Each structure stands twice: as C-alpha cells, then as structure tokens.
Amino acid sequence: MPPVADLIDIRQLRRSCASCGLQExxxxxxISGDDLARLDAAVRxxxxxERGRALYRAGDAFHSLFVVxxxxxxxxxxxENATQQVIGFHLPGEIVGIDALASGRHASQAEALERTSICELPFAQLEHVTSEIPALQRQLLRVISREVVQEHEHLVTMGQQQAQVRLAIFLKSLADRYNTLHRDGNHLVLPMSRHDIASYLGLVVETVSRWFTRFEDAGILEVRRKAVTILRPDLLAQMCRPAESDSGSKKARHPAAN
Amino acid sequence: MPPVADLIDIRQLRRSCASCGLQExxxxxxISGDDLARLDAAVRxxxxxERGRALYRAGDAFHSLFVVxxxxxxxxxxxENATQQVIGFHLPGEIVGIDALASGRHASQAEALERTSICELPFAQLEHVTSEIPALQRQLLRVISREVVQEHEHLVTMGQQQAQVRLAIFLKSLADRYNTLHRDGNHLVLPMSRHDIASYLGLVVETVSRWFTRFEDAGILEVRRKAVTILRPDLLAQMCRPAESDSGSKKARHPAAN
DNA sequence: CGGACTCTTGAATGTCGTCAATCCAAGTGG
DNA sequence: CCACTTGGATTGACGACATTCAAGAGTCCG
Incomplete structure (x- = not known):
C-alpha cells in the first residue's frame, strides 16, 4: 500500500468517529447525533x-480497549523459550484487549505489523458512556462477539490437520475481510511474515512456503513475496474443504455421533 | 459423579442467584442486595x-445467553459432511451463546454432555438490567472475557503439534477448572467421549486413546474409561511443555523475531 | 445373551517437521 | 557503484509421528 495514501487517510480520519470511514x-x-458525540469524547x-512496536505486552495492567x-x-x-504463538491478526474496525478484562492484566502482546493507527478506548470512560447509551452497550457486545466468532473460525481451521486446507482458509478469510473493508480481496498484500502465518496456523515456515508454491503451480495464486493475487477464487474455495481420500463420502474424520 | 448428589444440588440451587453456590x-x-434481586428477575x-439434548443449534435465532x-x-x-468439530467444553459458571450476538443467529450448536442445568438470560432483559447496574455490566464483560481467555488458551494448545502435549494441556486445564469449582481436580470423570476430546484437540480418537495408555504406562495417570486419576500432577505439568529434541534448548519451533 | 457402541491395540502409509543449503531483496559501508 | 552483510523466503532430502485401516476388547442396553 502506498504510504502517501495512508498518511492522507490518517489525516482525514483523525478528528472523530463522525468523520471516520469505518463508522459502519x-x-x-x-449511533448518531448527540450519542455519537458522547462516544467521541470517550475516545482518547x-x-x-510504527511497524514492530507493541501496543501492549503480556502482564501490562489493563486500562483500555483498542480499535484498529x-x-x-x-x-x-x-x-518461556521466547517462542511466539500468533493468536490473531487484526484489521481496521476490529477490537483488541478484551482478554485483559477478566484478570485486569493483558495475557498477550499486540504489535503493529505495519504503520498502524489506533483508537484507544479508556475503559472507565467507555463504561460510563455505554451505561448512558443502551445502543452503544449493545454495539460493544456485538463487536466483541465478532471477535469471538473469528476466533471460533480460527479454532475450526486449526482443527483441520491438512496444511493446504489451513492455508487456503487463511487466505480466503483474509480476502473476505478485505472485501468488507471495501478493498480488493483478490489482491492481497500480506502485512505479516511467513513465520507469523505459520505460527498462526500451527505449522512451520517451510510448510507454508511449500504450499504457496504449490498453489501457484496449480494456477490458484500468483505469489511474489508479500504480494499475493488470487487468480482462481473458485479453486481456492475448493481447497478450503478437506480432500476426500476415497470416493464414497462416508468416512469422515470426526463423524457426528447419534 | 453420583447422580444423587447432583439432584440435591439442583434442588438447592433452583431458587435464585442469591442461594446459588456459583455466586462467586x-x-x-x-453484586448484592437489591441489585442481585433485579438480576434474579431477569434470569428466566x-x-x-438430558444428556445429548441441544440447548441451541446452528442457525437458531438469538434470544438469550446461557450459563451452565x-x-x-x-x-x-x-x-457439510456432518463432521463435527468441538469448539469448547463448558463447566458450571461459564457462559455460552456470545458468538450469536454479532449476527443474531447461533453459529454453533450447544449440547449437554450429561444431565445439565442451565440458567437462561433473555438478552433483552439482561440488557435492561445491566444498563441500570454498572457493576453488573462490568461483570458481564468479565465473564465474557474469561471465555475469550479460555479460547486463546485452546488456540495455543492447538498450535502445539505434539499430540501428547495437547492431551496433557487438556487434562491439566480441566483439572484446574475442577479446582476452581472446589472439586477434586485429581479425580476427573470426563463427561465427554474420546471422540469429543479428539475433535477438540484436532486429533483422531486413536491418537487420544494411545496417549492415555502411554500416560498410564508412565505412571502419570490411572485411566479407567471416563474415570481419570492424576497420579503425578508434577509429571503431567512437565508434559505440558514440548519435548526438546536436542539438548541445547535453543532451537524453538517459532522463534521470536527481532 | 446378543448387538451396538465406544474404546483400545496393531501394522502400514504418508504428511509434515527437521535440518541444511540456497536464493532473493534490501540495506550498509567502502 | 559495487562487494558484503543480513534477514526472510524457498527448495530438497530425510525421518518421525500422527493418521489410516483393520481387528479385537470392553461396556452398556436391550
């Protein structure tokens, strides 16, 4: 993404929720009118x-939720071995920090994958505003729920033991998210490293790299480092289901009981 | 667990939150006094x-959150192949149904693993009460946060590719949860089938079964079908970290960058 | 006592992880 | 401007471990 456009974006969006492109x-x-102004006042x-900087670290005291x-x-x-395990990638409009609410301390670390702009929602003030605006309270829960849904999908992905299916689902879901952000979901510029992808999917870098290559050989993708173009969305979608070993679709990995 | 004790429990707990053993x-x-009474009024x-019955199914319209x-x-x-993928197991005090808030429809199915008693929290009424009682609003978010934390832990478990580590973490975390419920965490009676465990851990039944046996051979567990006794909690805890292939503890699976 | 089910055990196959070498892009300093 | 470094990404050969397939043991329920 051209950094110039990014800077313009940030400038345009700086002032308030009312003028933010992510409003919807x-x-x-x-939320509208007066209520929106009150929410705005609660946003610090x-x-x-910058790329690589931490928003919060494990053990930090909880003060705020954050929106990308x-x-x-x-x-x-x-x-303990300084091995990191990626839990999630978070795009604009998504909320992070919820996991700290239970204990009052962050259990994970959040880090920018590229130059990233953040809205901070100091929790005390957010609570105050939500208690006055029922619609906002509901909306907060909805946004949290969206995160939970995404984590469920991630969990289902990890339940898949075939590496190619995991990678396919990852790319597909990223494309879908790009689309809801009104970006082109078929031209991805991955902000994360192969290592991050591997960690997120429970694989090793080499496996991720190999499957990128095979997808490219199959004509599904064009891969040039971080720039990934989806040439055949239909085939990619097909890869998202486990390959059936035998013809009769009878034997499944975890067949439903009763 | 003796069903008789269970029945007594249910009877004792029936009336209200105020008299419920899970209050804490x-x-x-x-929450206390008047506020507690108001919460109580919102609980249907x-x-x-009964075992095997669904609390809700995928696609059901969202009306309520539920607490075990x-x-x-x-x-x-x-x-589509009727293959089920277990996302979570939920013990007393835990909340389910949050994932439906985003879309208004349940994305998953919740099913009783044994005779299970549920508190239903109709969402409209819950919203009303929480908007009047700030402390309750905060507490709701905390309980939701707990679920998110648990799912993060599950995610980290699935990121582990060694089957024995996954199973060890599963047992350990179950034991810990039993302990917070003031049950004996070293004498587990697993309410779920081996299939469910396998699905939850992203493995196949045979692998789960084999590792139960090996843990038993190693003197860590005593396994008699659903009844699992942890003989050596220390060794179990040790199994929760990945076995180092070589002596120098340097090379990790996903070494931290920078 | 038999039938269905879950669970366990065994042997063979294959996928993914490990290890190691190479390639590529970008940045640094002479 | 080019040699050198650095870090990420790719590719290949090999081996381990989980899945697969198949059969048997144990338990529950009629």
Whole structure:
C-alpha cells in the first residue's frame, strides 16, 4: 500500500468517529447525533504505531480497549523459550484487549505489523458512556462477539490437520475481510511474515512456503513475496474443504455421533 | 459423579442467584442486595437438559445467553459432511451463546454432555438490567472475557503439534477448572467421549486413546474409561511443555523475531 | 445373551517437521 | 557503484509421528 495514501487517510480520519470511514463497521454503527458525540469524547487521542512496536505486552495492567483504525496488528503469546504463538491478526474496525478484562492484566502482546493507527478506548470512560447509551452497550457486545466468532473460525481451521486446507482458509478469510473493508480481496498484500502465518496456523515456515508454491503451480495464486493475487477464487474455495481420500463420502474424520 | 448428589444440588440451587453456590464465579460476583434481586428477575426459569439434548443449534435465532449451573456442555460446529468439530467444553459458571450476538443467529450448536442445568438470560432483559447496574455490566464483560481467555488458551494448545502435549494441556486445564469449582481436580470423570476430546484437540480418537495408555504406562495417570486419576500432577505439568529434541534448548519451533 | 457402541491395540502409509543449503531483496559501508 | 552483510523466503532430502485401516476388547442396553 502506498504510504502517501495512508498518511492522507490518517489525516482525514483523525478528528472523530463522525468523520471516520469505518463508522459502519466499528463501534459507532447505529449511533448518531448527540450519542455519537458522547462516544467521541470517550475516545482518547489516536495513536500511530510504527511497524514492530507493541501496543501492549503480556502482564501490562489493563486500562483500555483498542480499535484498529488503519494498518494491522498481530496478537501473540510468548512462552518461556521466547517462542511466539500468533493468536490473531487484526484489521481496521476490529477490537483488541478484551482478554485483559477478566484478570485486569493483558495475557498477550499486540504489535503493529505495519504503520498502524489506533483508537484507544479508556475503559472507565467507555463504561460510563455505554451505561448512558443502551445502543452503544449493545454495539460493544456485538463487536466483541465478532471477535469471538473469528476466533471460533480460527479454532475450526486449526482443527483441520491438512496444511493446504489451513492455508487456503487463511487466505480466503483474509480476502473476505478485505472485501468488507471495501478493498480488493483478490489482491492481497500480506502485512505479516511467513513465520507469523505459520505460527498462526500451527505449522512451520517451510510448510507454508511449500504450499504457496504449490498453489501457484496449480494456477490458484500468483505469489511474489508479500504480494499475493488470487487468480482462481473458485479453486481456492475448493481447497478450503478437506480432500476426500476415497470416493464414497462416508468416512469422515470426526463423524457426528447419534 | 453420583447422580444423587447432583439432584440435591439442583434442588438447592433452583431458587435464585442469591442461594446459588456459583455466586462467586458467575455473573452475580460482586453484586448484592437489591441489585442481585433485579438480576434474579431477569434470569428466566432454569432448565434441565438430558444428556445429548441441544440447548441451541446452528442457525437458531438469538434470544438469550446461557450459563451452565451444573453438568457440562460442548459447543461444536458441523460441516457439510456432518463432521463435527468441538469448539469448547463448558463447566458450571461459564457462559455460552456470545458468538450469536454479532449476527443474531447461533453459529454453533450447544449440547449437554450429561444431565445439565442451565440458567437462561433473555438478552433483552439482561440488557435492561445491566444498563441500570454498572457493576453488573462490568461483570458481564468479565465473564465474557474469561471465555475469550479460555479460547486463546485452546488456540495455543492447538498450535502445539505434539499430540501428547495437547492431551496433557487438556487434562491439566480441566483439572484446574475442577479446582476452581472446589472439586477434586485429581479425580476427573470426563463427561465427554474420546471422540469429543479428539475433535477438540484436532486429533483422531486413536491418537487420544494411545496417549492415555502411554500416560498410564508412565505412571502419570490411572485411566479407567471416563474415570481419570492424576497420579503425578508434577509429571503431567512437565508434559505440558514440548519435548526438546536436542539438548541445547535453543532451537524453538517459532522463534521470536527481532 | 446378543448387538451396538465406544474404546483400545496393531501394522502400514504418508504428511509434515527437521535440518541444511540456497536464493532473493534490501540495506550498509567502502 | 559495487562487494558484503543480513534477514526472510524457498527448495530438497530425510525421518518421525500422527493418521489410516483393520481387528479385537470392553461396556452398556436391550
């Protein structure tokens, strides 16, 4: 993405929710007039994170929820060997930090994958505003619910043991998310490294790399490092289901009981 | 678990949140007096589900959130081949149905693994009460956050490719949850089938079965079908970290960048 | 006592992880 | 401007471990 356009975007969007292009997808959806102004007052000054900078780290005290305004984040946990496990990638309009609400401390780390602009929602003020505006309370829960749904889908993906299916689902879901953001879902510029993708999918880099190549050989993708073009969305969608070993579609991996 | 004790439990707990043994772990935590009574009024008559009965199915319209009072649930999604993929197991005090908030329809199915008692929270009424009681609003978000944290942990487990580690983490986390419920975490009676465990962990039944046996051979567990006793919690905890192939603990699977 | 079911066990196959070498793009310094 | 470095990405050969397939043991329910 051209950095110039990005900068313009940030400038245009800086002022308020009312003038934000994400309005329909974000917390303000369905909120208007006075209520919107009150929500706006609860949103603290927007921040910009350079690539690689952390928004919060595991163990940090919880003060705020955050919404991605532009750019992209990854969230991950780090084990004792400094091995990181990516939990999620977060695009504009998505909320992060919910996992800290239970304990009052962040359990994971959130980090910018590229230059990323963030809206901070100090929780105390957010609570205050939501208690006054029932529609906002509902909308907050909806946005949280969206995250839960996405994590369920991720979980289902990880349940898939075939690597090509995991990668296909990953690409497809990324494309879908690009589409809802009114971007071209067939021309992806992946902000994350192959390592991040591998970690997110429970695979190793080499496997991810190999399947990118095979998808390219099959004419499904064109891959040039971070730039991935989906040439055959239909075939990609087909790869999202597990390959059946034998013809009779009878034996499944976890057949439903009763 | 002796069914008699269970029945007594249900009877004792039936009336209200105020008299419920889960008070500290559930929505009412930190709520008292009048406010508690108002919450109580929003909780619809408790239901009991027999083993195998669905609380809701994928596609059902969303009306309520549900809290497990006693027993256990599994939630799962079913693909076109009727293959089910277990997303989570839910013990007393845990909330289900959040994923339906975003779209207004349930994306998954929730089913009783044993005789299970449920509190239904009709969403319209819950919203009303939470908007009047800020502490309850916060508590609702906390309980939801707990679920998100659990799903993150599940995700990290699935990121682990060694089957024995996945199973060990599963057992350990179940034991921990039993402990917070003031049950004996070292004497588990698994309400779910081996199939369910396998699906939850992204493995096949045979693999799960084999590792149960090997854990038993190693003196870590005593396994008699559903009854699992943890003989050596220390060794089990040790199994929760990936086995290092070579001595130098340097090379990890997804080494942290920078 | 038999039938259906879940669970367990065994042997063979194949996929993905491991290890190692190479390639490529971008950045640095002479 | 070019040699050199650095880090990520790719490719190949090999081996381990989980899945697959198949059969048997144990349990539940009629």
């Amino acid at each position: 997808l974000c917390l303000p959806a369905g 000054d927007k921040r910009v994170l 305004r532009s750019g992209a984040l990854k969230t991950f946990v780090t084990d | 772990l559930c929505l009412p935590a930190g 008559d408790k239901r009991v589900l 009072r006693s027993g256990a649930l599994k939630t799962f999604v079913t693909d």
